[in-house]
Structure formats: structure tokens, C-alpha cells
Amino acid sequence: MDKMPKWADVVLIPLISLILAAILSALVILGIGEDPVAAVNMMVSGALGSTYGWGYTLYYATNFMFTGLAVAVAFHARLFNIGGEGQAMLGGLGVALVCLYVPWPHWTIALLAACAASMLFGAIWAAIPAYLQARRGSHIVITTIMFNFIAAAFLNYMLVNVMRPVGSMDPATARFNESVHLPTLHELLAPIGINFSKAAPANVSLLVAVLACVVVWALIWRTRLGYEIRAYGHSETGALYAGISPYKITMIAMLISGALAGLMAINNVMGEAERLVLNSTEGAGFIGIAVALMGRSHPFGVFLAAILFGFLYQGGAELALWTNIPRELIVVIQALVILFTGALDNMVRMPLEKIFLALRKGNA
Numbered sequence: 001m002d003k004m005p006k007w008a009d010v011v012l013i014p015l016i017s018l019i020l021a022a023i024l025s026a027l028v029i030l031g032i033g034e035d036p037v038a039a040v041n042m043m044v045s046g047a048l049g050s051t052y053g054w055g056y057t058l059y060y061a062t063n064f065m066f067t068g069l070a071v072a073v074a075f076h077a078r079l080f081n082i083g084g085e086g087q088a089m090l091g092g093l094g095v096a097l098v099c100l101y102v103p104w105p106h107w108t109i110a111l112l113a114a115c116a117a118s119m120l121f122g123a124i125w126a127a128i129p130a131y132l133q134a135r136r137g138s139h140i141v142i143t144t145i146m147f148n149f150i151a152a153a154f155l156n157y158m159l160v161n162v163m164r165p166v167g168s169m170d171p172a173t174a175r176f177n178e179s180v181h182l183p184t185l186h187e188l189l190a191p192i193g194i195n196f197s198k199a200a201p202a203n204v205s206l207l208v209a210v211l212a213c214v215v216v217w218a219l220i221w222r223t224r225l226g227y228e229i230r231a232y233g234h235s236e237t238g239a240l241y242a243g244i245s246p247y248k249i250t251m252i253a254m255l256i257s258g259a260l261a262g263l264m265a266i267n268n269v270m271g272e273a274e275r276l277v278l279n280s281t282e283g284a285g286f287i288g289i290a291v292a293l294m295g296r297s298h299p300f301g302v303f304l305a306a307i308l309f310g311f312l313y314q315g316g317a318e319l320a321l322w323t324n325i326p327r328e329l330i331v332v333i334q335a336l337v338i339l340f341t342g343a344l345d346n347m348v349r350m351p352l353e354k355i356f357l358a359l360r361k362g363n364a
Helices: 006-031 036-048 051-076 084-101 107-136 140-162 185-192 205-222 224-234 236-241 246-263 265-273 284-294 299-322 327-343 345-363
Strands: none
Touching (some): 006 036, 006 299, 006 327, 006 345, 036 051, 036 299, 051 185, 051 205, 051 246, 051 265, 051 299, 084 107, 084 140, 084 265, 107 246, 205 224, 205 246, 205 265, 224 236, 224 246, 236 246, 284 299, 327 345
């Protein structure tokens, strides 16, 4: 029997963790002489108070949905994929190759090709650490971390020496043709009478990210492969007894994880920058770890957690721009949310389990 109801694990624990992080963040803001209530109001108005703010919040959230799903799939197989950053970088390279060197007649066809290329490049980059763990015993955490640096160095070489336009000093590719530019939310919503900000970078990739949440849910909870992934994650010994191959599950889970991380590139490379630039991922691969932890590795939880971190990113940027609160403090606030929802999960979980057990005995 579970020590607490499922709803408490999914909703109550993250909510209490968020409240604790908010209280501690408020104390930090008070400590530097600023008003925490005014800071929260500024964050809310900056991230949610206009279609411009919503556009940036949803843009960041789209990145975090892809990387959060990537980490979540690996988590279900008891694999800690910290290589989402590198996999997203290589996914961006795949998107750039498809968009630069193929004359697509329309963005819809280009989007399908870019999705395939980004997923392929991300999956290939994840397959190497997966193979090293499955066949050589190399720890997936160490190899995926190191592959982030290799991906960054490789991308730097490609942008500086191979793909940079002649005469340009910027380590970036040329801009993609207009035929492959993805429609923004402004362009998507205008025909139905909704006036969304033209300047906001949120685009059709958001719909792809939501679709990815649905597909991952169906894969993990409605297919035989998903059952095998979860069974292996719960008990390797039990999975072996049931005839499930550890090598197969490790490789497949990491291939899917890498493909999802690579898919992020359709948003930041094809949708927002419309070219491949250095450091285009902006740490989204690492934020995906916090998103998956907070979302309990469930696609719906990942969706909600991605929206929250999108809010923190955009609200934090507004706070740093219009107040005396330094940008570094915004990173501290984000870190506190990650700390309480991830590393200090048991600090909230254990007292709640005792409370629910006591209530259950009292009702018996």
C-alpha cells in the first residue's frame, strides 16, 4: 500500500516545495533591501501581464518541455541523461543543415524534415553514451556530461570553420530562407481574431511540444515498450527475469531521450533565431532535469513545470531589467526552486508520509 495518495505525491509535494522556495526567495530579496511583494508583482506582470510577456514565457516553456520530456523518458529507465544540452546542440546542427541546403517550398514540409533531422542528430549523440554504459559499463552521468563539452567544441568548429558565411565575423550560419520561417503565435492566432504580440518569439513549435507530451504519455503508459522501460526502471532484476534486455532498454530509452532533446532545436534555431548560433541552447538542457524532477517524470507534470520555469525565466528577466535586483539573484531564485523540488524532495515527502499514515491509522 502506498504511504500517501497519488494526488499528494503529484500535487501536494511540488506545491509545498514551491511555497518553501518562494518564502526563502522572499527572505533573500528582503536581505538586499528590496520589496518581495513588488518583485512578485513585477515578475507576474512581466511574464503574464501581456501577450508579449506570454510570448516569451511560452517560448522558454517550449524549450523546457522538450528537454524535460527527454530527461523524463530516461528517468523511467533509471537512466540519468545529463546530456540534453549537447544533444540539443547537435539537433540544432541537423536543423541548420536541412534548412540551409535544401530549397523547401513551404514551412510545413521544412518543419517535418527539421523535426526528423533534429531527432536523428540528437539520438545519435545520445546513442554513444548509451552504448558505453550498456556494453562497457561507463556511467551514463559521466559520459553524457562530457559529451556536452564535446558537442560544444564540435559545434564551435562547424560554425567558425565550415558553416560561417564568407566575410562574416559572427560564429553563426547564414539566415534561413524565408520559406522555412515558422509562423509565430501572432500569425497563427490573427485569423481567429486574437491579437497576439508580433515581437514575441513563441511559434508553432509550441504545438509540436504539446504533441510530444501526448506522444510520450502514450508511449510510456499505453505501449508494451513503455511498460518494459518502466519495468526495467523499477527493478533490473525483475526485468531480467521477465526476459527484458537491459541493453535494448538502455539503448532505446536513450535514443528516444536524445531525439526529444534534439527536437528542441526547431524552436530556438528554426523558430526564433532563424539561423544556428553559438550557445543557442542557453542552458535549457540542464533546466530540463529540474522540469522532469518537478513534473515527476509525467508528461502532464513536465508541461506544467515547463510553464513555471518559462515564467521564472521571463519574469526574472523583467525583474533584472526594471529593478535593482541583479540578474544573478534571479538565478539564485531559480536554483532554490530546483533545490526544493529536486534535491530536498525527501524533506517534504517524509513528514507528509507520516501525516498520511497517522490519518490512515486514525480512520482504521
